[in-house]
Every structure is written in structure tokens, then in C-alpha cells.
Amino acid sequence: MTIKEIQEEIIEEFVGFDDWMDKYAYLIELGTDLSGLESQYQTDQNLIKGCQSKVWFNAKLEDGVVKIEADSDAIIVKGIAALLIRVFNNQTPEAIMNADLHFIDEIGLKQHLSPTRSNGLVAMVKQIKMYGLAFNQKMNN
Amino acid sequence: MTIDINKIRHDFLILSEKIYGKSLVYFDNAATSQTPTQVTDVMLEYYNKYNSNIHRGVHYLSNKSTEGAENARIKVQKFINAEHSHEVIFTRGTTESVNLVANSFGECYISEGDEVLVSEMEHHSNIVPWQMLCQRKKAILKVLPFNDNGELMLEKLPELITDRTKILAVNHISNALGTTNPIKEIIDFAHSKNVPVLIDAAQSVQHKKIDVQALDADFLVFSGHKLYGPTGIGVLYGKEKYLNEMPPWQGGGEMIQEVTFEKTTYNELPFKFEAGTPNYIAEIGLGAAIDYVEAIGLDVIDAYEQELLDYATEKFQAIPNMKIYGTAKHKSSLISFLVEGIHFYDMGMLLDQMGIAVRTGTHCAEPVMTHFGIEGTVRASFAFYNTKEEIDVLIAGIEKVCKMFGAKTV
Numbered sequence: 001m002t003i004k005e006i007q008e009e010i011i012e013e014f015v016g017f018d019d020w021m022d023k024y025a026y027l028i029e030l031g032t033d034l035s036g037l038e039s040q041y042q043t044d045q046n047l048i049k050g051c052q053s054k055v056w057f058n059a060k061l062e063d064g065v066v067k068i069e070a071d072s073d074a075i076i077v078k079g080i081a082a083l084l085i086r087v088f089n090n091q092t093p094e095a096i097m098n099a100d101l102h103f104i105d106e107i108g109l110k111q112h113l114s115p116t117r118s119n120g121l122v123a124m125v126k127q128i129k130m131y132g133l134a135f136n137q138k139m140n141n
Numbered sequence: 142m143t144i145d146i147n148k149i150r151h152d153f154l155i156l157s158e159k160i161y162g163k164s165l166v167y168f169d170n171a172a173t174s175q176t177p178t179q180v181t182d183v184m185l186e187y188y189n190k191y192n193s194n195i196h197r198g199v200h201y202l203s204n205k206s207t208e209g210a211e212n213a214r215i216k217v218q219k220f221i222n223a224e225h226s227h228e229v230i231f232t233r234g235t236t237e238s239v240n241l242v243a244n245s246f247g248e249c250y251i252s253e254g255d256e257v258l259v260s261e262m263e264h265h266s267n268i269v270p271w272q273m274l275c276q277r278k279k280a281i282l283k284v285l286p287f288n289d290n291g292e293l294m295l296e297k298l299p300e301l302i303t304d305r306t307k308i309l310a311v312n313h314i315s316n317a318l319g320t321t322n323p324i325k326e327i328i329d330f331a332h333s334k335n336v337p338v339l340i341d342a343a344q345s346v347q348h349k350k351i352d353v354q355a356l357d358a359d360f361l362v363f364s365g366h367k368l369y370g371p372t373g374i375g376v377l378y379g380k381e382k383y384l385n386e387m388p389p390w391q392g393g394g395e396m397i398q399e400v401t402f403e404k405t406t407y408n409e410l411p412f413k414f415e416a417g418t419p420n421y422i423a424e425i426g427l428g429a430a431i432d433y434v435e436a437i438g439l440d441v442i443d444a445y446e447q448e449l450l451d452y453a454t455e456k457f458q459a460i461p462n463m464k465i466y467g468t469a470k471h472k473s474s475l476i477s478f479l480v481e482g483i484h485f486y487d488m489g490m491l492l493d494q495m496g497i498a499v500r501t502g503t504h505c506a507e508p509v510m511t512h513f514g515i516e517g518t519v520r521a522s523f524a525f526y527n528t529k530e531e532i533d534v535l536i537a538g539i540e541k542v543c544k545m546f547g548a549k550t551v
Contacts (some may be wrong), residue, residue: 053487073484
């Protein structure tokens with residue numbers, strides 16, 4: 001599936017939630033289920049700075065697509081990271097670079113996009129895009 | 142006298158706001174307090190009727206503004222019982238007040254090898270300016286520790302204060318733990334060793350009656366926006382003898398007497414420390430906030446807030462896996478806490494969805510978090526316009542979050 005299609009799928013899932021509690025309960029579930037990162041990858045280098053919670057991202061290029069793993073000490077943040085992984089994992093660097101991310105807004109998590117929320121969603125997206133850019137350059141060299 | 146809570150809540154329009162369709166429960170008072178219409182009305186009136194740059198104005202409006210601002214200074218003087226009104230310097234807030242002392246007092250009295258003593262439970266604004274000063278002057282920053290209840294270990298003071306100690310800076314009430322420190326005792330001991338003391342009263346002027354003369358405080362600093370006043374205004378109280386000796390910190394208009402390209406002579410107190418156009422409308426607003434608080438009475442406010450704190454503490458303790466950080470015998474009206482297995486940020490985010498405003502994180506007091514080996518806490522801080530019913534809403538909210546995390550907390 002393309003990044004666009006996965007986003008549409010997520011938006012459809014969230015439409016089914018009647019109130020905020022269901023939505024956050026789902027994020028908690030996603031966060032709990034995400035296997036996370038082994039402690040060797042929970043390094044300062046992988047840490048996304050500027051968050052109240054700690055968020056680590058690790059990405060590698062395999063067979064032309066980007067493999068992303070993430071972890072956080074806050075479960076809801078980890079749940080949001082799980083959504084980002086679902087959207088970006090196994091996509092090509094070029095698709096990640098050029099992705100237009102609109103699902104966060106549409107599933108009502110827009111407030112978490114504001115930089116003042118300091119939960120790092122903005123920083124997370126930026127980090128993933130940076131990976132896309134870096135891997136794309138690597139592939140073209 | 143007791144609090145007429147319904148009447149009071151009508152004075153704070155924001156308290157009837159709906160957040161995500163739910164009634165706002167505002168428990169972030171230690172970060173900033175709300176402002177009653179008695180304060181906003183006065184400020185609006187000044188903007189609409191009297192606004193004009195203060196001091197040296199020749200016209201009617203300038204005189205009115207000047208009068209309002211200088212009356213505010215006298216209100217502050219009386220509020221903290223300073224001996225002279227020129228011992229009250231208006232600043233942008235607590236942070237700027239501490240920076241002013243660290244720079245100006247530091248310039249005057251601190252040299253290489255000297256020592257500055259702060260406590261382990263200070264807000265960053267009462268650590269970093271001193272740290273910067275120590276770096277500039279090659280001086281040494283020393284730290285008075287606290288115990289696991291969040292009480293300062295005063296028994297360490299005799300060994301920490303040496304003949305090189307030039308100033309001690311300590312808070313009255315800790316913003317991260319709620320501890321009320323025995324500042325009179327601390328000041329008396331420091332003075333017995335000839336060490337002046339700066340009191341960070343940012344978290345106490347809104348709760349306790351302060352008398353700088355009875356305390357014999359050398360410097361005392363606080364902000365308007367935590368005292369039901371406007372943002373962008375703060376106070377530095379300093380003893381006249383120090384303020385007269387200290388050099389100006391910032392240069393500009395207002396703080397001068399005569400200027401030539403060869404030499405400038407400085408204005409007298411308090412203007413020597415108030416360079417540029419001051420935030421005079423906020424000064425007037427702060428004066429109105431003081432009037433408001435005094436009309437209710439700080440003793441009445443303190444008693445009611447203690448009642449809220451006791452009520453909340455008891456309810457908190459009944460929640461499974463709850464840990465309260467800061468269990469000092471003398472505490473002010475805030476609770477810093479964590480529920481085992483639930484990240485403070487998750488807790489804060491979910492409470493927010495219920496219309497409950499709390500603060501999460503380090504509360505600009507990272508050394509306090511380091512002491513307990515944690516990354517941060519959730520902090521609920523109460524003001525006199527809060528109610529026990531609101532505390533019940535918070536408790537129900539915390540329990541709801543615990544339930545959502547069900548599997549993780551048991």
C-alpha cells in the first residue's frame with residue numbers, strides 16, 4: 001500500500017471512535033503492542049530531542065525500502081509512533097521524502113502537532129523525513 | 142472570615158470556560174494564576190483613558206499614568222512591608238529579578254574563589270543566573286541538599302557557609318515539591334555569618350503574608366502573574382544599603398541623571414535599576430491584584446488553600462500505586478505525583494482531555510527530579526478559587542486514567 005492509502009485506512013479506523021476515550025484507549029493499545037527498541041538502540045543518537053517523554057527512532061535501508069523502529073517511555077507517544085511506523089515502514093526513501101502527511105490532522109491529533117506540546121510529534125516526523133532524505137541520497141550515489 | 146467561593150469564581154471569567162466541551166478545572170496555578178476582572182478592568186481603563194509614557198511627562202495623561210505606576214510601587218511596598226518604596230524595583234518577573242541581583246550584586250561583591258550558596262530544590266531561575274555569575278567570576282556554586290521528604294537539611298548550613306560565602310539564594314516555597322522552607326531561620330543563621338540572603342518568593346507571595354523587615358530579608362523576588370496579576374511584571378525588593386552600592390545592570394533612558402559622551406551619572410533608586418520605558422500598565426495591574434488579594438486576606442486564602450491541600454492529599458493517598466513527591470511537614474497547596482506504570486506525560490495528556498489543566502515534566506527544577514531518580518512528575522497546584530468538587534473531578538480523572546492503563550498498573 002502507498003503512504004496515501006495507509007493514511008486513508010487509519011482515518012477510516014478513527015472515524016469509528018465515538019469519543020476521545022476510545023481514541024486514546026486505542027493509542028494506548030498500539031503503544032503497548034509496539035515491540036519497541038532493544039536497549040542497545042535506545043541511544044542518545046537515536047533520541048529525539050525536545051520532548052517531555054523520551055522517544056527513540058532507529059531506521060535502516062533494506063532492499064530499497066526503509067525499516068523503522070521506535071520506542072518511547074510514554075505509552076500514548078509510543079502509540080502515535082506506532083501509527084507513524086505503520087505509515088512509513090517499508091516505503092521507499094523517495095516516497096517518505098515526498099509524503100504529504102495529513103492523517104494526524106484528520107484523526108483529531110492535530111493538537112499534538114503544535115511544537116509547544118513538546119511531545120515531539122513534529123520532531124518525530126522531521127526525523128523520519130530526514131531518514132528518507134539521507135537514504136535517498138545514499139541510493140543515488 | 143471565610144471564602145465566598147461563588148462570588149470569587151465570578152471574578153475569574155476564565156473559570157467558566159469549557160475545554161473540549163467540559164468545565165475547566167484549572168490546577169496549574171503554580172505556573173500562572175488566573176486574573177480577576179478587578180485587575181483586567183483597571184488595566185483596560187488605563188489603556189482606554191490614561192495611557193501615556195510615565196515620568197517627566199508634561200501633560201495630564203502622563204501624570205495620570207505616572208501616578209498609577211508609582212501608587213503601585215507603594216502598594217507593593219506595603220504588601221511586603223518594605224521600609225522604603227524605593228526599595229521596590231519593577232522587573233519583568235522573578236527570573237529578571239534574580240538575574241539583576243546576580244549581575245549587579247555579583248559585579249560589586251563577588252570575586253575569584255568566592256562562594257554562592259543555593260539549595261537543591263531551586264527553580265532553574267534561581268540556579269542558572271548564579272552559575273553564570275560563578276563562571277564569569279571563577280567563583281564556586283555550592284548546594285544545600287534536601288532530604289527525601291523534600292525538606293532542606295539545615296544541619297548542613299554551618300559547614301556549607303564559609304568565610305568565602307557571599308550570598309545565599311533560596312526559595313520560600315518549592316515549585317516542584319510544595320515545601321515551605323523556614324526562611325526566617327535560614328536568614329538568621331546566614332546573618333550570624335554575615336551572609337546576605339535572597340528569597341525567591343515566586344511561589345509564596347500568593348499564599349503567605351510576607352514581611353521583609355520582620356524576616357530581615359536582603360533581597361526578595363516575585364512575579365505578578367502568579368499573584369493574580371498580569372504577565373511581564375515582577376518585583377525585586379532589596380535593602381537600600383545594597384541597592385545604593387550596587388551598580389546599574391542595564392543602561393538606557395530613565396536610569397540616568399546626566400549623560401555626556403565622556404561620562405554618565407545615574408539616577409537615584411529605584412530608577413537606577415529601571416532602564417527604558419517600564420511596563421507601567423502591568424505595574425498598575427499588579428497593584429490592583431494586590432488590592433484584590435488583600436481585600437480577601439492572605440490569612441483567609443492560606444487557611445482555605447491548606448484545607449484544599451489536606452483534602453486532596455488524603456484523596457490522593459487512597460489511589461493505588463500513587464507516589465507523592467514532597468511530603469514535607471510544612472507544605473503549600475500543590476501536589477507533585479506519579480502513578481506507578483503511568484508516564485507523567487500520558488497522565489497529563491489524558492487529564493487534559495477531561496478539561497483538567499495540570500503541569501507535567503521537570504517543573505524547571507531538574508535537580509529535584511535527579512534527587513528522586515525520576516524524569517518528571519505531574520503537578521496539580523491549587524488556588525483559593527478552586528474547590529473540593531474540582532479536586533473530586535481530578536481524583537476521578539486520575540482513577541479513569543489508571544483504569545485505561547489497567548493492565549499496566551496491577
